Amino acid sequence: MTSLTGQYILTGMTYTDISAPVLVIDDLWKRFPGKQGVQANGGISLTVGPGEVVGLLGHNGAGKTTLVNSLVGLVRPDKGSITLAGIDAIVHPEQARLRAAVQAQTNVSIAGLTPREAVTLVGRIRGLGKSKARARADELMVDLDIQEWADRPASKSSGGIVRMAAFCMAAAAPAPLHVFDEPTNDIDPARRILLWRQVRELADRGGAVLLATHNVHEAAQTVDRVVILGHGRVLAQGTVAEIVARCEVDDLEAAYLVLAGAEEGGES
Numbered sequence: 001m002t003s004l005t006g007q008y009i010l011t012g013m014t015y016t017d018i019s020a021p022v023l024v025i026d027d028l029w030k031r032f033p034g035k036q037g038v039q040a041n042g043g044i045s046l047t048v049g050p051g052e053v054v055g056l057l058g059h060n061g062a063g064k065t066t067l068v069n070s071l072v073g074l075v076r077p078d079k080g081s082i083t084l085a086g087i088d089a090i091v092h093p094e095q096a097r098l099r100a101a102v103q104a105q106t107n108v109s110i111a112g113l114t115p116r117e118a119v120t121l122v123g124r125i126r127g128l129g130k131s132k133a134r135a136r137a138d139e140l141m142v143d144l145d146i147q148e149w150a151d152r153p154a155s156k157s158s159g160g161i162v163r164m165a166a167f168c169m170a171a172a173a174p175a176p177l178h179v180f181d182e183p184t185n186d187i188d189p190a191r192r193i194l195l196w197r198q199v200r201e202l203a204d205r206g207g208a209v210l211l212a213t214h215n216v217h218e219a220a221q222t223v224d225r226v227v228i229l230g231h232g233r234v235l236a237q238g239t240v241a242e243i244v245a246r247c248e249v250d251d252l253e254a255a256y257l258v259l260a261g262a263e264e265g266g267e268s
Contacts, residue, residue, distance in 0.1 A: 020049075020086075021047040021048060021049045021208075022048055022049060022050055022084070022085055022176045022177050022208035023046075023047060023048040023071070023082075023083070023084055023085075023177050023208060023210065024047050024081075024082070024083040025044060025045055025046050025047070025067070025080070025081070025082050026045050026080055026081045026082075026083075027043050027044075027045055027079070027080040027081070028041050028043070028044045028045070028067065028070065028077050028079075028080035028081070028082065029041055029042060029043060029044075029077060029078045029079045029080050030063075030066055030070065030075060030077045030078055030232075031078055039231070039232045040063045040066035040232050041063045041066050041067055041070070041077065041080075041232045042063075042231070042232040042233045043080075043233065043234075044063070044067060044080075044227075044229070044232070044233070044234055045234065046227045046234070046237060048177065048208045048209070048210050049208060050176075050206055050207065050208050051203050051204070051206055051207070051208070052203055052208055052209070052224045052225065053199060053200060053203045053209040053211055053222055053223045053224050053225075054208075054209070054210055054211065054223060054224065054225050054226070054227060055211045055213065055219045055220075055222070055223035055225070055226045055227070056068075056210060056211060056212040056213070056227050056229065057213060057214065057216055057219060057226055057227070057228045057229065057252075057256060058214060058228060058229035058230060059214055059230070059260065060214065061231075062214075062229040062230055062231065062232065063229050063231070063232035063233075064181065064182075064212040064213075064229060065105050065181055065212065066232075067212070067229075068102065068104075068105075068179055068181045068210070068212055070082060070089075070090075071084060071089055071096060071100055071102070071177075071179060071210075072089070072093060072096055072097045072100055072102055073089070073090075073093025073094070073096060073097065076090065077090060082096070084096045084099050084100060084176070084177060085099040085176035085177065087099060099175060099176045099177060100175060100176070100177045100178075100179055101126065101170045101171070101172070101173070101175040101177070101178050101179070102170060102178075102179040102180075102181070103166050103167050103169070103170035103179070103180045103181060103183055104166075104181055105181040105182050105185070105212075107159075107162055107163060107166045108166060108169070110154040110162070110165060110166075110169075111154060111155055112153070112154075112155075113153070113154055114150065114151045114152060114153055114154065115141070115146065115149060115150050115151075115152075115154065115157070115161065115162075115164070115165035115168065116137050116138070116141060116150040116151055118154070118165055118168075118169055119136070119137035119140060119141075119165065119168045119169050119172050120133045120134050120136075120137040120172075121133075122169040122170075122172040122173070123136050123137060123172040123173045126172065126173035126175065127173060128172075128173050133172070133173070136172055136173065137150075137168070137172065140168040140171060140172070140198070141168070143194065143197075143198060144164055144167075144168065144191060144194050144195060144198065145190075145191060145194055146161055146164050146165075146191070149161045158186075159186040160186045160187045160188060160191070163183075163185060163186045163187055164187060164191065164195070167180065167183050167195060167198070171198060171202060174205075174207065175207065176207070176208060177207070177208045177209075177210065178202050178207055178208070178209045178210070179209075179210045179211075179212070180199065180209070180210075180211050180212065180213075181212045182212060182213055182214070183195060183199070183211070183213070184196075184213065184215055184218065192218060196218060196219075196221065196222045199211060199222055200222050203224070211223065216252055216253045216256050217251075217252070217253050219252075220240050220251065220252040220253070223240065224239070225237065225238060225239055226238065226239070226240055226243055226252065228243070228255075228256060228259055230259065230260055235259040235260070236255075236259055240252050243255050243259075247259065
């Protein structure tokens with residue numbers, strides 16, 4: 001396996017500063033217009049450093065996907081700042097996209113390709129040579145136990161296999177930041193364990209990982225720190241142990257329920 005520590009391959013560039021946070025979000029706000037209006041993000045601040053997995057936890061509609069989309073210019077915040085690998089991601093979204101490998105909540109279409117072809121192609125696009133891109137695709141197929149479907153057209157594969165392929169595409173080549181938005185949707189329990197292992201490995205190799213999920217129990221086994229969102233606001237952030245202790249409960253799932261319940265009570 002190729003180590004990612006110290007150098008991240010980009011399209012025509014390298015990023016080597018591993019001493020500073022890779023991602024810094026400061027006081028980010030986004031309200032979607034409409035009759036009622038939706039405050040999707042309300043003053044969110046967080047950081048993700050190299051070698052770190054930060055879990056962005058929250059219910060559906062908590063603001064996780066809006067935050068992820070803001071990182072790569074798909075949503076423009078109303079105010080606040082996003083710095084990604086030293087780049088102002090709001091002013092220069094096209095440069096931010098070069099520095100972040102993202103698995104979106106909805107799958108990218110790979111119709112006409114097999115999973116192995118799709119992952120290899122993304123590796124090439126993100127700067128790997130032909131042999132390294134193919135080797136990385138092969139490695140991911142084995143590690144996630146989907147080699148049986150690796151060369152089957154995506155149109156003939158299950159939703160779970162396509163979802164796994166989308167994860168592999170985001171993990172195909174080193175990047176300063178890997179972002180996964182609900183990566184375990186549609187995936188069977190056995191392969192979810194393998195996927196979480198790959199998330200952890202990306203960070204252990206030196207990458208920064210932002211993981212958006214509502215699967216609190218499984219994420220607790222993987223993350224270094226947690227940011228819990230509710231209705232677009234940060235309810236708590238810290239290590240799992242810190243948040244559990246603060247809420248005086250036994251595990252992160254129980255802590256999440258305490259925090260979400262307190263928020264609902266405060267809004268009534």
